[in-house]
Amino acid sequence: MPVNSFDHYPMSWKPDKQILKRPYYQSLAALLEQEITNGFLAPGTKLPPQRELADFLDLNFTTITRAYKVCEERGLIYAVTGSGTFVSANATRSITISTDQVATNIDLGFVASFEQTNAMVTETIEEVVKKNYLEQLLNYNDPTGIPHQKKAALNWMASFGISVDQDHVAIVSGAQNALAISMSALFEPGNRIATDLYTYSNFIELAKMYQIQLVPIISDTYGMSAEELEKQCNKTNIHGIFLMPSCSNPTTIMIPDFRKRELAEVIRKHRLILIEDDIHAFLTAGIIPDYQQPMFHLLPEQTVYICGTGKSICSGLRVAYMVYGDVLREKILRAIFNINLKTSSLDVEIITELILSGKAHEIITQKKQLAQTANDIYSEYFPISETNGHPLSFYRWLPIQGHGNQIEQQLEEHGIRAFHSDRFLSGQTTPDKYLRIALSSAKSMDKLRIGLQILKQYLNQ
Amino acid sequence: MPVNSFDHYPMSWKPDKQILKRPYYQSLAALLEQEITNGFLAPGTKLPPQRELADFLDLNFTTITRAYKVCEERGLIYAVTGSGTFVSANATRSITISTDQVATNIDLGFVASFEQTNAMVTETIEEVVKKNYLEQLLNYNDPTGIPHQKKAALNWMASFGISVDQDHVAIVSGAQNALAISMSALFEPGNRIATDLYTYSNFIELAKMYQIQLVPIISDTYGMSAEELEKQCNKTNIHGIFLMPSCSNPTTIMIPDFRKRELAEVIRKHRLILIEDDIHAFLTAGIIPDYQQPMFHLLPEQTVYICGTGKSICSGLRVAYMVYGDVLREKILRAIFNINLKTSSLDVEIITELILSGKAHEIITQKKQLAQTANDIYSEYFPISETNGHPLSFYRWLPIQGHGNQIEQQLEEHGIRAFHSDRFLSGQTTPDKYLRIALSSAKSMDKLRIGLQILKQYLNQ
DNA sequence: AGATTTGTAAATCCACATTTA
């Protein structure tokens, strides 16, 4: 029976007991979900403590625990022992970033890949089509890649420091697809994966879909803090970790070698599975002075290394390479068959030909030049100050003061699209606010300039 | 404390209490998983009842419930109230069927698609490459299909009885990919999906991976029984249903219109989500006299209709169409972005061109002829007796007496690959045994003949 | 047909860990 009066402790949410039906925890969870999606409970709102709500509803407090748990698994709320339970920053909306339905004039949101280089690809397509083995690319054979394609893949990745045999590489349909495969193959619903506090928003969505919990870890200028990771591992049972060491999305941080080693030690000690998304390897390996090796090299038996060709070579041909050790091999292959059955050999053949002919390297050279130009333009409008921020990043991370995420809507009205840092938040909100500015999507450098001009004007108002 | 002596009630499994550590239910589940994967507990073995094992281990019986539950969610065991808990037929191995690592001489296992027609595709590829808009196919735009591609898709499906607008169709990377997307988008771990007792083995694996429970429903000669479905819906909370009405895999059953209507009524009443895998539409719609319509037509707001082009047009170009109502739209799009980001526009463009040029219809005509020939050859060796079995099916369902699933291994030694019915079992085992014989994968009709000859000899021994 | 066996699932109990004040 309710004992206290709650009038002087106003609870943020007072559900009507009358509405609740008998699996109370389900009924309560459904009600809470409704309140959040309808906007009655705004992101960041503190929910009543479990015991208090239990008292109010005259239920056992662990029944509330279960109701909260259901919503937490769906990514609607998050709980911190000692502090309370809060509505998630991204509870209400999908934060997946794609190019679907972009009505905007200048896109600084989605990170494309300087599509100007695609003309170079069409020539190669013509060459592939002229070859006499085209028909052999049209059947169900070699679902994870034809041997000569895998050979080219390993050839390509050798310059990034990857060296494995063909049994430990598989070709899949793009880096996003590789992430989905990794998540499905190696984790179960309810598992926990450590990520940067700000991380790739499509990874957050993927985790939400598969009901995998993200554990945000604080970073310094060298990327994720190894001590913080260690602390979280000791506190709770963590199964995996997601990193983009060559150029973290969205922060542009490059993890230096000493930090890779610190992190690797913690990962080894706690037997985490590392998803190393290295789509930016082509911008970093052999270019940035400090670069030594991918983390795969430090933890070959517990890492999935993902090397997509969308950013580096051609975005429309959906091709990525997955590299893994023996222990993970079977699980990954299974997931590939379950999700793709096979990847189009035709697309892979074109990428293969681009690599073998050396044209892929030409494309990369050109993309790097474009990235340099775009970053130069950006620096005319905003300072590139981040220590350890990648100098050639396809996007920048711009601190903004006091703008809520309705800034996206307002920029949209000015004809530009950019994304607020809330979208990239894997856990609780912070007082710092940023915009991620894609430099690689505007249709020309002039458009980029115009977009940045508009943005600067808007922020200076 | 243990009270009874169990000597005269020999329990199939007596775990050592000493080994168990403190989360008992996890420890026990891990132990059980080990025993099963190591083969100490064979498929079909009855496990001790929950209360009996609890007594033996001196634990509360619901702790055993939880341990069993963990293994059940992983597809290792299944439980039937009143009868007990049993080791699953496919507990130990992956039953995914792919073309990876086929060392066999004659493949009657994997169902390919009479790849002889692929020469016709290469011409079209050349034509697509000659067009001047190739470059527009190489960027991130239109992730679910370019408008003219969707138009061609709807055009193609119109002859199967599908009629929707472009906002309700998406193009993805093959039918298997469409299934994975449907499962991820529309169901959560722990949900239940009704399937035929014998169903597509890759669907079983997909369910296992996503921890979705399959509820097997008995069939008669017209396919799944509507009464049985109704009964199971009343008994337990079922969220979805998976059907292949045009030609069920592996049984070759075509669901006649009256049965589609009966099933639709139950599905509507219980608000199930229907996954209608109609990759065989091209063999059935307009060909089989009784054919009226896909089930999507009967349940447009609660169905995902999947139309793959791998079997009908070309297997190596990974293209499938997904059709859905308004209610499911947003969830499906989200899952597509999460899993694929986008599907290769180049592959889709080739399929589009094949459809628009009329060549796709030529290919279908040829594939149907090949299927006719292959079925004729089959009938020289084995009777095609199944009432309502599809006359042009790319595979046949051969009853065999008393052969366990080690027959696969033995056939392999004779140089042929075929799959035992255990692989297709979504639930408890039955006394009836079958082989699924693929007619569309042998490299020539002569090879097919030889394979069937070997098979017949083996079975007559 | 009714008692028994067996599995299901919600709610509660309880011990404990972390954070905050």
Add this chain to the structure above:
DNA sequence: GTAAATGTGGATTTACAAATC
């Protein structure tokens, strides 16, 4: 540094539903 606030998670209690005999 200690007490209070708050969340976590395993085990137990309890009611019930289905199948078997």
